Amino acid sequence: MWFNKWREFFKDEEKQDERSEHASPVPEGESLTGPDQQNQPEKMETENVYEFEEGVTESEFDFLQQLIMYRVGNYFHPGKNNEGAPDIFKIKKWHLPLIKFIMENHLSEEEAAILLIGIVPHVRPNLFDLAIESKMPPQDPQKPPIVFPQIGGARGTNSRFFLPTGETVLFLLAEGNLEKRLSVQQLFGAEHIFWEKKIIWLEDMQNGEPAMNGRLVISPDYIDLFLYGTHQSPQFSISFPAKKIAPAKNKDKQDTPTFEDLIIPEELKEQVKELESWLKYNDELMNKFGMKKKLKKGYRTLFYGPPGTGKTYTAEILGNHLGKDVFKIDLSMVVSKYIGETEKNLELLFARAEDKGWILFFDEADALFGKRTNVRDAHDKYANQEVSYLLQRIEDYNGLVILATNMKNNIDDAFIRRFNSILKFPFPDPAQRSLIWKKVLPKNALLKKKIIAGNPPVVKEEAADIPDAVKKYELTGGNIVNVVQYACIKAVEAIHATDSVVQAKMAAVNADTNVSSSNQGSESKDPRLTIYLADILEGIKREMIKEGKPFSL
Numbered sequence: 001m002w003f004n005k006w007r008e009f010f011k012d013e014e015k016q017d018e019r020s021e022h023a024s025p026v027p028e029g030e031s032l033t034g035p036d037q038q039n040q041p042e043k044m045e046t047e048n049v050y051e052f053e054e055g056v057t058e059s060e061f062d063f064l065q066q067l068i069m070y071r072v073g074n075y076f077h078p079g080k081n082n083e084g085a086p087d088i089f090k091i092k093k094w095h096l097p098l099i100k101f102i103m104e105n106h107l108s109e110e111e112a113a114i115l116l117i118g119i120v121p122h123v124r125p126n127l128f129d130l131a132i133e134s135k136m137p138p139q140d141p142q143k144p145p146i147v148f149p150q151i152g153g154a155r156g157t158n159s160r161f162f163l164p165t166g167e168t169v170l171f172l173l174a175e176g177n178l179e180k181r182l183s184v185q186q187l188f189g190a191e192h193i194f195w196e197k198k199i200i201w202l203e204d205m206q207n208g209e210p211a212m213n214g215r216l217v218i219s220p221d222y223i224d225l226f227l228y229g230t231h232q233s234p235q236f237s238i239s240f241p242a243k244k245i246a247p248a249k250n251k252d253k254q255d256t257p258t259f260e261d262l263i264i265p266e267e268l269k270e271q272v273k274e275l276e277s278w279l280k281y282n283d284e285l286m287n288k289f290g291m292k293k294k295l296k297k298g299y300r301t302l303f304y305g306p307p308g309t310g311k312t313y314t315a316e317i318l319g320n321h322l323g324k325d326v327f328k329i330d331l332s333m334v335v336s337k338y339i340g341e342t343e344k345n346l347e348l349l350f351a352r353a354e355d356k357g358w359i360l361f362f363d364e365a366d367a368l369f370g371k372r373t374n375v376r377d378a379h380d381k382y383a384n385q386e387v388s389y390l391l392q393r394i395e396d397y398n399g400l401v402i403l404a405t406n407m408k409n410n411i412d413d414a415f416i417r418r419f420n421s422i423l424k425f426p427f428p429d430p431a432q433r434s435l436i437w438k439k440v441l442p443k444n445a446l447l448k449k450k451i452i453a454g455n456p457p458v459v460k461e462e463a464a465d466i467p468d469a470v471k472k473y474e475l476t477g478g479n480i481v482n483v484v485q486y487a488c489i490k491a492v493e494a495i496h497a498t499d500s501v502v503q504a505k506m507a508a509v510n511a512d513t514n515v516s517s518s519n520q521g522s523e524s525k526d527p528r529l530t531i532y533l534a535d536i537l538e539g540i541k542r543e544m545i546k547e548g549k550p551f552s553l
Contacts, residue, residue, distance in 0.1 A: 060094050061124055064116050068131035071172050075150065076137055097229035105193060110173050110184055117164050117172070118200045118218035119226055128153070128162035154215050166202045166212030185212065198351040221352060231356050233325060239348055241333035245312070245361070246319025246326035257317050263428065263435045263477065264310055271423050272314055275301060278420075279322055279359075279400060297398040300418055302365075304408040305425030308478020311404040314425075315361045326359040331367055343389045350397050358399055365403035366410035387412055394418070430471045433480070437467035440477075440484045442529055445491070449533035464533045473540050474549070483539035490535045495527050 066086035073080070098119070102112045120127050132151065139146060152167025166188065174181040187194060188211075194200050199222050202214035224232040234240045248256045262269070278299050286292045303311040312328070319326035334345045353360055362368065369390060391414055394401050405411060408422075416422070428436060441447070449464035475483070537553065544551040 060096060060098065060116055061120065061127060064113075064120060065127055065131045067113070067172055068128065069135050071175075072132055072135035072151070075148075076135060096226060098226040100229070101226060111187060111194075113173060114169055114187060114194070114216075115200060115218075115226065117169060118216050119223065121159070121161060121163055122218070122223055123227065125159065125161040128164065128168075132162070152213065156215075164216045166214055166216065169216065170212060197355055219352070221356070234352065236330075238333060240352055241330045241345065242327035242349065242360070243330065244325060245328045246316040246359075247323055248316075248320055256320050257313065259317055259321065261439055262310060262314060262317055263432050263439065264314075265426065265432075268423060268425065271421060272318070274421065275299070275318060275400065276322065279318070279324060279357075296395060298395070299400045299420050300394055301400070301402055302408070302411065302416070302419050302422045303402060303404040303425060304406070304422070306427055306476060307406055308476030308481075309425035309427065310477055311425055312361070312363060313477070315359065315402050315404075319359060324357055324359055326361055327353070328361045328363060331362070331364060335368065342386050346390070346393060350393055353397070353399060355398065359402065360397070360399065361402045361404065363404045364406075366405045366407055369403060369411055369415050387414075391415065391418065427474070427476065433473075433475060434467045434471040436477050436480050437470065437484075440480055441466065441531065442488065445488075445529040445531050447531055447533075466531070466533055466536055469533060470536055470540060473544070473551075475540065475543060479543045479547075482543055483536060486539035486542065487531050487535040488529065491529045491531050494530070498527075 063086050070086060098115060101107075102115070107115075132148075136146060136148070150167070151171045152165040152169075154163045154165055155161075156163055166185075170181050170184055173184050186192070188202055189195065198219055200216065200218045202211055203217050205211055205214050221231050221234065224230065233244050234242075236243050259269070259272075262272075264272075282299070286295070303314065305311065315326050315328075318324065329349065334342060334349070336342050336345065349360075369387065391412075394415075395418060403411070403415075403419075447464050447466045448461045449469075451460050451462060452458070453460055541551045
C-alpha cells in the first residue's frame with residue numbers, strides 16, 4: 001500500500017538529513033551530475049543525499065527533485081548537465097491517489113507537475129531548499145551573496161521553508177522559452193479546471209505586481225484528495241461557516257434517525273423520496289443518458305412550515321440514509337454589513353462545496369433570500385445586489401441546496417421560480433402527534449399517572465397511555481421533544497430523591513442494630529425511569545405559554 005511506503009518515506013528522510021550534515025562541499029564550477037564525477041565515490045555520496053531510493057520513497061517527489069536540480073544546475077552550470085530533463089510520466093510508479101485525479105481529468109504533463117509543486121510544501125517542505133542548495137555554487141565570503149530571483153519562491157509568516165510561486169512554476173516548466181511561458185501561464189486562467197473547481201491558484205498580488213509572483217495556493221480539500229484519496233470534512237471556520245449535521249457520528253445504528261422516525265404526511269414523504277432519487281441517480285442521468293446539456297446543474301428545494309415540524313430533521317435523515325455530508329450554514333458568519341463581503345463569503349462556501357456531493361442546508365433562509373425592494377437608498381441597492389447574486393449562484397451549484405423558512409411569503413419570487421420542488425411541512429394532526437409522542441418517549445420508561453382514591457384518600461399510581469392522553473394539545477415535534485426532556489429530568493430527579501431517603505432510613509436502622517451496610521448482602525438494581533402524566537402536562541403548559549397559546553386540562 002502507498003500509505004505504508006509513505007511512512008517509510010519519512011523514516012528515510014530523517015536518515016538523509018543526518019547524512020547531509022556531513023556532506024562535503026562541491027568545488028565552484030563543478031556539476032554534481034557531470035560525467036567526469038561518475039567514478040568519484042566521495043562526490044557520489046554528496047549527490048545521493050538528495051536522491052530517493054527506489055521502492056522506499058515516492059516516485060512523484062523523485063521526479064520533482066530531479067527536475068529542480070536539472071533546471072538549477074543548467075542555470076548555474078550551463079552545458080555541463082548531459083542527462084536531460086527527467087521524464088514525469090513514469091506515472092505507473094506513482095503511489096499517491098493524485099494519479100487517479102490526473103488520469104480521470106486527462107491532465108497534461110505541465111498540469112500534473114503544477115499539482116505536484118503545489119503539494120510538496122504540505123508533504124515534504126524542505127525538498128525545494130535541499131534540491132536548490134545542492135546545485136548552488138559555494139558562497140565566496142569575499143563576494144556579495146548569490147541572488148537567484150529567477151526561481152521565484154516566498155517565505156511564509158510561520159513557514160520558513162521555500163514556498164513556490166507562479167515564477168517557480170515557469171522556471172521549472174518553461175525553460176526560458178517565451179512561447180512555453182505564455183502557454184503555462186494560461187493554466188492559471190479563469191476557464192481552466194484549476195480555477196473552475198478551485199483546486200490550485202495564485203495568491204492575489206497587490207499594487208499591480210505581476211500575477212505570477214503570487215504564491216501557489218492549493219485547496220485543503222484537494223490536498224486531502226490527492227494524499228488520502230477522499231475529501232475530508234472541513235472544519236467550521238470563518239472561511240467555511242457551516243456545521244456538519246449528517247451523517248451521524250455515532251457507531252450505533254439504532255441511534256441514527258431514519259425515515260421510519262419521520263412522522264409527516266404520506267404525500268410529503270413521497271416528495272422527500274424524490275430528493276433521495278435525485279441524489280442517487282442524477283449523475284447517471286447526466287453522464288450516461290446525455291442530459292448534461294439539457295438540464296440545469298444541481299437541485300434546489302424549499303422546505304417551509306411552522307418551527308419544529310421536521311425541516312432540519314428531514315435534511316439530517318437524507319444525509320444519514322445516503323451517506324451524504326449535510327452542512328448547515330451559519331448565516332451569522334455569512335452576512336456582513338460591509339458591501340460585497342456577504343457575496344465573497346458565499347462564493348468561498350459554494351466553491352469549496354462544488355463537486356463533492358455535499359447537501360447545503362440554509363435554515364431561516366428568508367434572512368438571506370428575502371424579497372427585493374424598491375431602491376430608496378444605497379442600502380436597498382446593495383441588498384438587492386446580494387439577492388441577485390444568490391439567484392445566480394445557487395443555480396450554478398451542482399449539488400442539492402435546501403432552503404428552510406417559516407414564512408414562504410418572505411422568499412423572493414424569483415427564487416420560487418428557480419426551485420425544483422417546494423415541500424410544505426404542515427402542523428401535525430392528533431394522530432401524527434400521538435405517533436411522535438411514542439417515538440420520542442424513552443422505550444423502557446414506565447408511563448404512569450397519580451390518582452387519589454379510597455377513604456381516607458390515598459395517592460395511588462397506575463399505568464397511563466400518555467401519547468393518547470395528550471395528543472389533543474397542538475404541539476409540533478420540536479415542542480414535544482422539549483416536553484419529554486423536561487419530564488425525563490423530573491423522573492431522574494425523583495430517582496435520586498428516593499435513593500437519598502432509602503439510604504437515610506438504612507443508615508438509621510444500621511445504627512440501631514449495629515449492622516454494617518456492607519454486610520446487608522442486598523444488591524441494588526438500576527431503577528427504571530418513571531415518567532408521570534403530571535410532569536408531561538406541566539411541560540406542555542410551559543410550551544404553550546411560551547408560544548402565547550391558552551392551556552387547559
